[in-house]
Amino acid sequence: MEVLVLGAGVIGLTSAWFLHAAGHSVTVVDRHPSVARETSFANGAQLSYSYVAPLAGPGVLAKIPGWLMDGDAPMRFRPALDIDQWRWCMQFMRACTTEQSARSTRALLELSFLSRSLMHGLIDSEPSLDFDFVRSGKLVVHRDGAAFESAVGQLAFQRTLGCDQVALDADACIDVEPALGHLRDQFAGGIYTASEDTADCYRFCTSLERLLRARGVSFELGTPVTALTSRAGGRAEAWSGARRLPGEQIVIALGCESTGLLKPLGIDVPVYPLKGYSLTVPVETASKTPSISVTDFARKVVYARLGDRLRVAGMADIVGYSRQLNRRRLATLRRESEAMFPDAGDYSAAEAWAGLRPATPRGTPLVGATHVRNLWLNIGHGALGFTLAAGAAQLLGERIGGRATSIDATLFEPGGRA
Ligand SMILES: Cc1cc2nc3c(=O)[nH]c(=O)nc-3n(C[C@H](O)[C@H](O)[C@H](O)COP(=O)(O)OP(=O)(O)OC[C@H]3O[C@@H](n4cnc5c(N)ncnc54)[C@H](O)[C@@H]3O)c2cc1C
Structure with a gap:
């Protein structure tokens, strides 16, 4: 089949990879x-296969009022005259139950483990892929004793779901990551997961693009998709201005922008932006820079070493579609990273960035068919798009090809429980 993939982010590109591998003729479009x-x-550079629990969880509602009062909190909300924002928030609050969170976590873990084996397979079969990939392992550090005890209590449950993790006291945390040595007295402990990876998502995308082009996949870049329409017979068409874009089957991988473009077709998806920030710091002192992935649990900030750079990422702001850099949020991120790894590098030379996570209220992506028979979705991966990309792309390819899916994909069905 001729498949048109709309969106050349990590989701569109991995979709193109698995669709091409399944024998389809693929064109990728991006504005x-x-x-x-x-x-x-x-992004945060985490291939965080064992940490997929959605943001919507039983403990979150109690924290929200405190976060809203504190301009430096990990989460921020600015109300807008936007029905989609309010609807998303209501659905998010409804998803904050133990049952829903456990259901989403189980489904996401299955998808992330599928992703991990596909990603490792891809790396083995394509040695020219060059994207600072490291089997780094991940340490989640806790400053608060009660939060650490609660994380330790979760380990047995996580193990039943296939996660191999150990609890470490503060000294053992420093043994695993010596660059944290100056904070020994501040940690209650940490959870270490050896099977986590880190890598540069952008370099992954550009490497994959090169391989896709070499295999005959077409790219139409600099091409904004301006409309999706349906014609008699119930088939969708994609337009860039007056030009119809080529393809029998259409895959939507437009991140946050998917929501507005799908509406005229009567497809209402609960995907809304959760804005986040990152700093990319040039490393100056390797021994003072983490070599494993580190997460500061209370601050929800992640740290990953990408060669001679340190990537720091965090924040979840419900503030609409603006990608503008917010100085106060960036200053908070910088202050926290300087306190965590003060001698790692030159923070004044850090590159600042903001991005919009395409988030669903329940934290589960939408992968599969719509009621328009040639239109498919691969959207809504939220804070886990890099982690879930390979698995989601494989599921999408299986659905388009009419094959059985590698894992139970019911929870990811666009028409199901998104
Ligand atoms: C601060 C931050 C940290 C993160 N950290 C991590 C992490 O550590 N690990 C992880 O797994 N995930 C992480 N994420 C999430 C991850 O980056 C996203 O889930 C992922 O990038 C989404 O990919 P996407 O392809 O769906 O969207 P995008 O990368 O946004 O791609 C969508 C593409 O569609 C194109 N497009 C949109 N509208 C149009 C149009 N009208 N016409 C043509 N083209 C269009 C855009 O140009 C874009 O290229 C993080 C996100 C943020 C913001």
């Missing part, structure tokens, strides 16, 4: 002149 210039550009 930017080069790939991965939006949310896939400078």
Whole structure:
């Protein structure tokens, strides 16, 4: 089949990879002149296969009032005259139950483990892929004793779901990551997961683009998709101005922008932007820079070493579609990273970036068919798009090809329980 993939972020590009591998003829379209210039550009670099629990969880509602009062909190909300924003928030609050959170976590873990094996397979079979990939392991550090005890209590449950993790006291945390040595007295402990990876999502995308082009996949970059329409017979068409874009089957991988473009077709998806920030710091002192992935649990900030750079990312702001850099949020992120790894590098030379996570209220992506028979979705991966990309792309390819899916994909059905 001729498949048109709309969006050249990590989701569109991995979709193109698995669709091409399944024998389809693929064209990828994006409004930017080069790939991965939006949310896939400078994310947290975590391939965080064992940490997929959605933001919507039983403990979150109690924290929200405190976060809203504190301008430096990990989460921020600015109310807008936007029905989609309010609807998303209501659905998010409804998803904050133990049952829903456990259901989403189980489904996401299955998808992330599928992703991990596909990603490792891809790396083995394509040695020219060059994207600072490291089997780094991940340490989540806790400053608060009660939060640490609660995380330790979760380990047995996580193990039943296939996660191999250990609890470490403060000294053992420093043994695993010596660059945290100056904070020994501040940690209650940490959870270490050896099977986590880190990598540069943007470099992954540009490497994959190169391989896709070499295999005959077509790219139409600098091409904005301006409308999706349906014609008699119930088939969708995609337009860039007056030009109809080619393809029998259409895959939507437009991140946050998917929501508005799908509406005229009567497809209402609960995907809304959760804005986040990152800093990319040039490393100066390797021994003072983490070599494993580190997460500061209370601040919800992640740290990943990408060669001679340190990537720091965090924040979840419900503030609409603006990608503008907010000085106060960036100053908070910088202050926190300087306190965590003060001698790692030159923070004054850090590159600042903001991106919009395409988030669903329940934290589960939408992968599969719509009521328009040639229109498919691969959207809504939220804070986990890099982590889930390979698995989601494989599921999408299986659905389009009419094959059985590798895992139970019911929870990801666009028409199901998104
Ligand atoms: C601060 C931050 C940290 C993160 N950290 C991590 C992490 O550590 N690990 C992880 O797994 N995930 C992380 N994420 C999430 C991850 O980056 C996203 O889930 C992922 O990049 C989404 O990919 P996407 O392809 O769906 O969207 P995008 O990368 O935004 O791609 C969508 C593409 O569609 C194109 N497009 C949009 N509208 C149009 C149009 N009308 N016409 C043509 N083209 C259009 C855009 O140009 C863009 O290239 C993070 C996100 C943020 C913001």
